[in-house]
Amino acid sequence: MTKNLICIECPVSCILSVDIENCRVVKVKGNKCPKGEEYAKAEMENPVRILTSTVLSKGLSLKMVPVRTDKPIPKAKIQDAMNEIRKIRTEKSVHPGDIIIENFLGFGVNLVATREVSK
Amino acid sequence: MAAAISAFENGARDILLLERDQYLGGILNQCIHTGFGINYFKEVLTGPEYADRFIKKIKAIPEIEISLKSFVVKLTKNNVITYLKPGSLEEVKAKAIIMATGARERTREMVHIAGTRPSGIFSAGLAQKLINIEGLLPGKEVVIIGSGDIGLIMARRFVLEGAKVKGVIEIERRTRGLARNVVQCIEDFDIPFYLSHKVSKIHGKDRVEAVEVVRVNEGLNEVPDSKFKIECDTVLISVGLIPENELIEMAGVELDRKTNSPVSGELNKTSIPGLFVCGNAFKIYDIVDSVSKDSSLAGRRAVEHIAGQA
Ligand SMILES: Cc1cc2nc3c(=O)[nH]c(=O)nc-3n(C[C@H](O)[C@H](O)[C@H](O)COP(=O)(O)OP(=O)(O)OC[C@H]3O[C@@H](n4cnc5c(N)ncnc54)[C@H](O)[C@@H]3O)c2cc1C
Ligand code: SF4
Numbered sequence: 001m002t003k004n005l006i007c008i009e010c011p012v013s014c015i016l017s018v019d020i021e022n023c024r025v026v027k028v029k030g031n032k033c034p035k036g037e038e039y040a041k042a043e044m045e046n047p048v049r050i051l052t053s054t055v056l057s058k059g060l061s062l063k064m065v066p067v068r069t070d071k072p073i074p075k076a077k078i079q080d081a082m083n084e085i086r087k088i089r090t091e092k093s094v095h096p097g098d099i100i101i102e103n104f105l106g107f108g109v110n111l112v113a114t115r116e117v118s119k
Numbered sequence: 120m121a122a123a124i125s126a127f128e129n130g131a132r133d134i135l136l137l138e139r140d141q142y143l144g145g146i147l148n149q150c151i152h153t154g155f156g157i158n159y160f161k162e163v164l165t166g167p168e169y170a171d172r173f174i175k176k177i178k179a180i181p182e183i184e185i186s187l188k189s190f191v192v193k194l195t196k197n198n199v200i201t202y203l204k205p206g207s208l209e210e211v212k213a214k215a216i217i218m219a220t221g222a223r224e225r226t227r228e229m230v231h232i233a234g235t236r237p238s239g240i241f242s243a244g245l246a247q248k249l250i251n252i253e254g255l256l257p258g259k260e261v262v263i264i265g266s267g268d269i270g271l272i273m274a275r276r277f278v279l280e281g282a283k284v285k286g287v288i289e290i291e292r293r294t295r296g297l298a299r300n301v302v303q304c305i306e307d308f309d310i311p312f313y314l315s316h317k318v319s320k321i322h323g324k325d326r327v328e329a330v331e332v333v334r335v336n337e338g339l340n341e342v343p344d345s346k347f348k349i350e351c352d353t354v355l356i357s358v359g360l361i362p363e364n365e366l367i368e369m370a371g372v373e374l375d376r377k378t379n380s381p382v383s384g385e386l387n388k389t390s391i392p393g394l395f396v397c398g399n400a401f402k403i404y405d406i407v408d409s410v411s412k413d414s415s416l417a418g419r420r421a422v423e424h425i426a427g428q429a
Contacts, residue, residue: 006298010157011406013298049303052152052165053279054251064254066151066167075307082279096171114151115167116174 005043007036016040048072051081052114055088055100062117065090067100071109081105093118120173121411122217122397123183125418131425134183135211137202139190143177144170145221146244146399147407149251152272154299158408169407194218194370196391214428215393215421218367219414222360222399230264230358234320239327243269243357247276256280258353262330263287264318268296268405270357275304284310285349288332290317290339295359297405318354319346327354362400370394378402387417393424 094113150166193201334345397417
């Protein structure tokens with residue numbers, strides 16, 4: 001079976017043609033760089049996304065602290081992750097990259113701040 | 120910031136950066152999604168992270184004076200700039216000026232949609248600011264007009280925040296946004312995407328109640344009997360940006376009536392020597408990496424202009 005996909009790893013948005021046998025990716029064509037092949041494999045076997053959102057702060061200079069997962073999480077878990085993010089309140093000053101929650105939901109990724117927010 | 124840093128790197132030593140907001144970074148601060156920096160930093164960054172790279176760099180250069188909450192209100196053709204700071208009105212004369220005032224959103228008036236004027240109609244960028252900066256969700260059932268990147272990004276953002284996006288309506292046959300944003304913002308969340316459709320009317324008394332959608336043919340004319348209604352309480356309008364260039368127009372720079380960009384033979388230059396424009400104010404960019412790259416050139420051009428005057 002051949003499936004067409006659009007690579008989302010960079011703005012070039014290559015159209016990938018993916019040969020699949022027994023639920024496994026055997027060949028990827030159309031990618032202008034190796035990331036396209038990795039993306040196609042992940043997309044067919046275990047699609048993942050970086051999640052970005054905001055966390056409510058308490059007593060900080062900004063009401064909302066923008067956050068991201070430092071690595072991608074399974075696409076199917078995005079709403080679970082959002083439900084968790086909505087419960088978080090953060091009170092500490094942060095710099096971009098500072099961890100808000102370690103090993104977020106046991107996914108092996110950290111939820112980190114993306115902007116400097118002070119008291 | 121990119122232009123100021125580049126002016127310094129090219130030899131300027133007395134640089135003033137004016138920003139009306141209380142933070143540096145511009146529109147990037149509300150663009151909390153990833154998709155920035157792949158070309159410039161070879162990394163996948165969010166808007167605030169991308170801005171932070173420049174903020175760190177610029178704060179390490181004492182020759183660049185950063186003045187926040189400084190709203191430029193006037194510019195003249197001999198490069199005198201007037202700005203408001205809390206409690207004072209300041210005036211400076213510069214040897215060269217670089218305007219990086221960004222863009223504003225096109226509005227409903229510019230796309231002509233009939234109907235009432237209830238509340239619940241937002242530009243996509245305003246909705247982005249409300250959600251990402253103010254922490255307010257503008258509505259629960261949303262229809263988005265226009266499929267530029269901002270519209271696509273906001274479709275996903277509303278879904279993540281628990282709202283229902285009942286459709287993205289695009290009059291053209293193809294999206295105006297990047298294909299990757301159609302995949303990760305629309306298809307990932309099974310949002311109905313109506314290409315070759317337009318919103319012909321907005322219904323609602325006090326609050327938006329529904330929109331009327333109609334299919335269009337290749338000539339963008341309405342196809343008979345193709346009308347249908349989508350109930351919603353919120354309409355986002357995402358039909359593009361136009362360069363913000365009132366100040367340079369005041370100074371006498373010739374602007375292209377259609378695009379609002381300065382009429383110019385060369386990147387970043389205007390009809391007034393010593394007055395440069397960069398970023399979205401010069402032309403609308405899809406990706407910030409190109410803004411930074413071209414704005415660096417503006418910094419260099421400004422320094423070259425000053426050297427040529429000496
Ligand atoms: C919603 C949205 C999503 C985007 N998504 C992506 C993406 O995924 N990837 C990507 O690479 N790019 C993306 N972009 C594009 C990119 O972010 C912009 O092109 C870029 O940030 C524009 O930078 P700028 O400096 O030209 O303008 P702006 O960031 O708008 O900066 C203009 C600055 O000038 C200040 N200013 C204006 N007038 C005055 C005045 N009179 N006095 C003092 N200060 C003033 C403003 O306060 C502001 O800080 C997106 C843009 C938007 C709007
Ligand atoms: S294959 Fe490489 S170049 Fe093409 S979109 Fe993916 S990351 Fe970009």
